[in-house]
Amino acid sequence: MTPLLQVDGLTKRFKERTVVKGISFSVAEGSCAALLGPNGAGKTTTISMLAGLLQPTEGSIQLRVGGKPVLDRRPYIGYLPQMPVFYPWMSGKEFLNYAGELAGLTTREAALKTGEWLEAVGLGADGQRKIGGYSGGMKQRLGLAQALIHRPKLLILDEPVSALDPAGRKDVLSLLQRIRRETTVLFSTHVLHDAEEICDEILMIKAGEIALQGNLEHIRREYSEPVIRMEVGGEKASQDWLASVGNKAFVLQAEIAGTRAELTVADVEQASHELMEDAVAHHVIFRKFESGQSTLEDLFMKVVQA
Numbered sequence: 669m670t671p672l673l674q675v676d677g678l679t680k681r682f683k684e685r686t687v688v689k690g691i692s693f694s695v696a697e698g699s700c701a702a703l704l705g706p707n708g709a710g711k712t713t714t715i716s717m718l719a720g721l722l723q724p725t726e727g728s729i730q731l732r733v734g735g736k737p738v739l740d741r742r743p744y745i746g747y748l749p750q751m752p753v754f755y756p757w758m759s760g761k762e763f764l765n766y767a768g769e770l771a772g773l774t775t776r777e778a779a780l781k782t783g784e785w786l787e788a789v790g791l792g793a794d795g796q797r798k799i800g801g802y803s804g805g806m807k808q809r810l811g812l813a814q815a816l817i818h819r820p821k822l823l824i825l826d827e828p829v830s831a832l833d834p835a836g837r838k839d840v841l842s843l844l845q846r847i848r849r850e851t852t853v854l855f856s857t858h859v860l861h862d863a864e865e866i867c868d869e870i871l872m873i874k875a876g877e878i879a880l881q882g883n884l885e886h887i888r889r890e891y892s893e894p895v896i897r898m899e900v901g902g903e904k905a906s907q908d909w910l911a912s913v914g915n916k917a918f919v920l921q922a923e924i925a926g927t928r929a930e931l932t933v934a935d936v937e938q939a940s941h942e943l944m945e946d947a948v949a950h951h952v953i954f955r956k957f958e959s960g961q962s963t964l965e966d967l968f969m970k971v972v973q974a
């Protein structure tokens with residue numbers, strides 16, 4: 669299928685510093701893609717280039733509408749910045765009307781869409797109130813309505829839930845879940861859980877480069893490995909034993925810190941059996957012994973810390 673958005677070799681240099689290093693990816697129509705990465709990875713810079721606010725140093729960004737590339741993608745994009753600026757003295761309704769007209773709607777259309785979107789984002793009863801009195805979650809929902817008022821083909825959001833408290837976060841995530849059924853969404857986050865909640869594709873970026881990309885479920889399956897997590901007592905015999913488990917032939921990878929260890933193994937049953945036998949022989953006291961599969965969070969942490 670032809671993607672809605674195709675990005676090739678996208679690069680941004682600020683003076684001699686390259687912060688986005690030739691990244692390529694595509695976003696299929698109808699999907700939700702999360703641009704996931706730690707602070708400073710280059711998410712905002714990438715999103716600003718996609719939204720047309722920042723000129724790329726190199727590379728191309730192509731948006732296709734009805735299968736055909738468009739010359740100016742901006743009218744087809746809805747964008748919500750990381751720190752949206754609202755006029756606190758405006759009411760939510762006035763602000764949306766204004767945003768609609770700015771996006772090219774006629775006065776009549778803007779008024780009609782304002783009413784519809786205030787309802788859709790759950791601000792129907794608060795439309796006449798001044799934005800200055802809105803909570804963080806309400807402002808973010810208003811920001812989403814502003815980004816969607818002209819029915820864009822692609823909705824681009826920069827860390828839409830990072831600044832919110834848990835209630836506001838849940839509010840905005842469930843709204844996004846609804847929106848994503850009708851609109852293609854690309855949003856940045858440094859929280860894997862937020863990406864998992866609504867997206868089907870992830871692009872993990874680190875230091876301006878794509879570290880991992882693909883379908884979330886495929887990645888989850890492909891990178892899931894058998895792991896054993898253990899915690900032992902603080903006495904010397906236990907600690908000495910734990911410090912040595914990384915040398916065992918069946919341990920593929922070991923992360924040992926103090927009284928805790930996480931081992932990646934080939935066969936979790938055989939490894940558990942051998943570890944237990946050995947531990948008994950060495951008078952080890954366990955506080956925890958757990959076997960299972962590594963999670964996407966483990967993978968994300970590995971990518972981020974590598």
Ligand SMILES: Nc1ncnc2c1ncn2[C@@H]1O[C@H](COP(=O)(O)OP(=O)(O)OP(=O)(O)O)[C@@H](O)[C@H]1O
Binds near residue numbers: 707711858
């Ligand atoms: N205008 C600029 N001039 C110079 N350096 C910049 C500029 N804008 C961003 N950077 C640098 O580029 C790097 C990537 O920044 P960016 O804001 O894109 O990261 P991010 O992944 O969005 O991080 P965060 O989650 O903290 O917002 C950072 O090291 C930042 O300091």
